[in-house]
Amino acid sequence: MDEAVELPSGYGPYLPISTEDADSFNDAFSDELDSSFSSSIACCDNCYADFRAHWPDVTFRRDGTELMSMETHWAVDESRLSGAWSPAEYSSLRRLVQCPRCLTFDSANIYLFEHRFSDARDMEDDIDALITIGSVTPFLLLEHSFAQRVLAEVRAEGARAKVEALTQPLYRARLADDVAHLRQPPDDPATYGPAPASATSEGRFNHAGVPMLYLADAGAVAAAELGAVGQACLVGTLRIMAPLKIFDLIRADGESVDSDLFDALANSALLGAPRTGDGWIKRQYVFSRYVADCARSAGFHAIRYGSTKTQAGVNYVILDPPNDLMSLVRLEGYACTICPAPAHRY
Ligand SMILES: [Zn+2]
Numbered sequence: 208m209d210e211a212v213e214l215p216s217g218y219g220p221y222l223p224i225s226t227e228d229a230d231s232f233n234d235a236f237s238d239e240l241d242s243s244f245s246s247s248i249a250c251c252d253n254c255y256a257d258f259r260a261h262w263p264d265v266t267f268r269r270d271g272t273e274l275m276s277m278e279t280h281w282a283v284d285e286s287r288l289s290g291a292w293s294p295a296e297y298s299s300l301r302r303l304v305q306c307p308r309c310l311t312f313d314s315a316n317i318y319l320f321e322h323r324f325s326d327a328r329d330m331e332d333d334i335d336a337l338i339t340i341g342s343v344t345p346f347l348l349l350e351h352s353f354a355q356r357v358l359a360e361v362r363a364e365g366a367r368a369k370v371e372a373l374t375q376p377l378y379r380a381r382l383a384d385d386v387a388h389l390r391q392p393p394d395d396p397a398t399y400g401p402a403p404a405s406a407t408s409e410g411r412f413n414h415a416g417v418p419m420l421y422l423a424d425a426g427a428v429a430a431a432e433l434g435a436v437g438q439a440c441l442v443g444t445l446r447i448m449a450p451l452k453i454f455d456l457i458r459a460d461g462e463s464v465d466s467d468l469f470d471a472l473a474n475s476a477l478l479g480a481p482r483t484g485d486g487w488i489k490r491q492y493v494f495s496r497y498v499a500d501c502a503r504s505a506g507f508h509a510i511r512y513g514s515t516k517t518q519a520g521v522n523y524v525i526l527d528p529p530n531d532l533m534s535l536v537r538l539e540g541y542a543c544t545i546c547p548a549p550a551h552r553y
Contacts, residue, residue, distance in 0.1 A: 221299035229312075232288070232300040237307075239286035244275065246321045251279075251306035251314030258308065258318070261331045264479035265320060267552050268461075268518050275319045279304050282317060324467040334476050341493030348497050358501045360468050361454065365505025370450040376539055377422035377447060377523055380429040383439040383543065396538035399443035401528050411492050412499035412510060412524045419499075420525035420532075424459070427547060428520035435546045444539040453523070454507040461519050472498070473513060481515040481552065499526060516549040 240247055249265075250258035259266040265274055283301045292300060302313050308328075324330070333353040340348055348354045379399040381391075391398040401407070401418035413419040423429035426442040433440055455464050456473040463470045472478055477494040502510055503526050514520030529535050 221302075222295050224296075224299050224303060228296075228300065229303045229305065232292075232303060233305050235288055235291065236283060236286060236304060239288060240282070240319060243286070244319050246273075246275065246319040248307055248317050249274070249320035249322075250308045250318045251311060252316050253311045253314055254306060254309035255318060261334050261476050262474050262479075263476055263481065263515070263552075264474040264513055267479070267515065267550075268513055269320070269474075270518075273320055276316050277319070279314055279317050322471065323463075324471050327471075330471055330475070337477060337494055341497070345493050345497075348494070354494075354497065356468065357472065357498065358504075360466070361498070361501040361507075362505045364454065364466070364469075365452070365502070365507055368452050368454070368507070370452045370508075372450040373447045375424065376444045377424060378426045378429040378442050378444055379420070379422050380426070380433050380440045380442045380544075380546070382433060382435055382546075383441055386441055393441050393541050394538070396443070396445075396532060396536060398441070399445060399536075399538060399541075400532040409492060409496065411495045412526070414496060418528065420528040422523045422525070423514065424521040424523070426542060426544065428514050428517050428522070430544050430546045431516040431520070431549055432514065432522065433546050434516070434549070436548045438546050440544060440546050441541050442544055443541045445536040446539050447536055449535055451508040451525075452506060454502040454505070454510045456510060456512040457521060459511065459521060461513070461521055479513065479515060499524070502526060518550050 237247055255266075280301060283304060288301075289297050304314070304317065305312050306314055306317070330353075333351070337348065337351055337353060340351060349358070381398060386393060386398060401420045404416050404418055407413065407416055407418045409415040410419065410421070421432070422445065423432055426444070429442050430440050456469055456478065458464055464473070478498065499510065507526065509523050509525050511521060511523050514522050525535070
């Protein structure tokens with residue numbers, strides 16, 4: 208009995224269940240999920256918040272397509288497991304579905320997702336370590352083996368990647384009040400350029416005082432990225448005149464990239480965390496700025512990455528925009544619009 212798993216109270220009839228029985232039931236259930244959904248339990252109600260904190264892009268961009276939630280008992284009863292045990296055994300065992308992530312039993316809901324790499328729990332430890340290093344001793348990031356691997360892989364990708372011409376225009380939004388306050392003409396391309404160095408605070412990819420040009424693949428995405436819900440903004444349509452070598456963290460169609468490391472990186476809290484608060488050092492941006500340093504050193508001109516405001520939005524950042532913006536972009540037009548609310552994050 209010492210080894211028996213304790214059933215949640217209030218259920219019956221049930222039999223004493225050994226840990227071994229519960230394990231073999233969970234193994235069989237896991238096989239059923241794999242054959243029905245090509246996926247496994249990624250988290251449960253008990254650990255969903257922690258899963259989301261580590262993989263914000265999974266719960267935001269891939270929810271509903273690759274991340275599926277379902278009632279645990281429904282999932283068990285829909286599987287073909289009931290025939291393999293006696294009714295009394297089955298009614299006991301069906302309450303003993305165990306979350307492989309946090310090891311709790313009988314969560315009301317389970318969440319299915321399949322990372323493309325096999326060591327997700329190890330990577331969660333790396334994420335925690337890197338966020339701590341990034342906020343305490345950011346210059347020592349390069350001592351961490353995961354950071355070293357990222358630099359090596361980005362450099363290898365830099366040697367492989369080819370320059371590409373962007374056939375679609377990109378968009379940049381400015382708050383209408385800011386443009387009016389600075390007396391900038393809405394039809395001047397410079398209005399949609401990066402802020403001057405003296406007014407550049409640190410961003411997702413740029414260090415303080417180092418302006419980069421942040422662009423989006425649609426006007427609505429650019430407007431949402433301002434994060435000023437309900438305020439009027441101007442959205443410039445910009446044609447990129449030069450081919451760029453782009454470090455791709457998400458493909459232009461919004462699909463994930465081919466490299467498992469970059470896919471994991473893009474989905475993790477190291478790159479995909481939504482901005483919270485306005486501290487001088489934005490803790491969640493330290494590793495993304497490290498990645499931008501890697502990309503610049505590897506010869507990339509830009510990074511393509513997923514929006515944290517709209518689920519299908521794709522953003523671009525030009526890492527080293529020229530002082531003479533006209534040598535890189537042409538303003539094709541502009542529109543006045545209202546900044547939309549960001550998509551809800553679960
Ligand atoms: Zn769990």
